[in-house]
Amino acid sequence: MIKILVTGGLGFIGSNLINLLLNKKYKVLNIDKVSYASNFYNTVKFKNNKNYKFIKCDLNNSKNLKRIVDKFKPKAIFNVAAETHVDRSIDGPKNFIFSNIIGTFNILEIVRKSKKKIKLIHISTDEVYGDVLSGRSKEDDAYKPSSPYAASKASSDHLISSYIRTYKIDANITNCSNNFGPNQHPEKLIPKLIYNIINNKKLPIYGKGINSREWIYVEDHCEAIIKVYKSGKPGEFYNIGSNYNINNLLVVKKLISVAKKKIKLGKNVKIKFVQDRPGHDIRYAINSNKIKKKLKWKPKTKFMNGLEKTFDWYLNNQKYFSKFNKTDFLKRLGKKND
DSSP states (O other): OOEEEEETTTSHHHHHHHHHHHHTTOEEEEEEOOOTTOOGGGGTTTTTOTTEEEEEOOTTOHHHHHHHHHHHOOSEEEEOOOOOOHHHHHHOTHHHIIIIIIHHHHHHHHHHHOSSOOEEEEEEEGGGGOOOSSSOBOTTSOOOOOSHHHHHHHHHHHHHHHHHHHHOOOEEEEEEOEEESTTOOTTSHHHHHHHHHHTTOOEEEETTSOOEEEEEEHHHHHHHHHHHHHHOOTTOEEEEOOSOEEEHHHHHHHHHHHHHTTSOOOTTOOEEEEOOOTTOOSBOOBOOHHHHHHSOOOOOOOHHHHHHHHHHHHHHTGGGGGGSOHHHHHHHHTTOOO
16 A cells, blocks of 8 residues: 655645545545644544554654654655745745745655655645736746745745756656635635635625636636656646636626525625735736646646535534634634635
8 A cells, every 4th residue: 555645734735636546546644733723624534544544744844744754754744834825925924935945845855865755746846927917827937926825835845846857866846726515614715715705704805806816616626636656757837726716706697697506595695805915916826738648637627516516525524713823713704814
């Protein structure tokens, strides 16, 4: 049985990835530092699986991390762990530097010095490319990050790229568009809107809602990550996206149309435009032709189908919201989104 180590497996993408790996009969070790965005509720469905194990570990604790890797002897490391919320990176960049850059460096050093070959799959973001007012970003386009979060991810990508060239490690970097689906922290746009709809609150949108994002259902993203692990060419970058762009205002309107079929909407469920984020990129869009052509992957879930499945999940798992720090969570509900 192939052993896979997943970092950040208590989070959104990490937990969905682990669930898929276990279904595909891999043995998985989940390491997570248990931060504000971590949630053990995300692992309920597989926590008793004999092929799953969790260990609390901060990637900045290099000695503990090395001890865990040496004992588990993974065939590959899927580095999903990251500080990801743009607003938080603007409020306090320091944690993003430590988690996203130093944490990645510690993984790289373990991979570089390992006596047994370990393949590294590093999950990054389309935000490293910055504003894309027209067209779509390709893997060889220059990075132009706008936020401390995007800059920290760009830095980790460059660091890995240097290790690929200098030390000949076996690694791939995937840059994905905006994910949505079950298990996502409610500070993010879609789960936040769902929470507010269910709880009869106003729906905050930055500026005029014109900011456009490319959305992909999380299970499709995870399938692509595994495809890169199995078939990706060593050293290659792969963009992962749906080719479906939509602005934030339309996201809200489509979500309301889904909600109307599920529940009776309260009178406070209305769009509320709030002050825009500093340095807010207008549009992200990536070209995913490489992974589609070279690795024969393509997304399966249409946006509206994914939106309906996502709404259903949060509606049926409302206790999920209670698992977070309510003071911090409620503070951000009315004015912040991603």
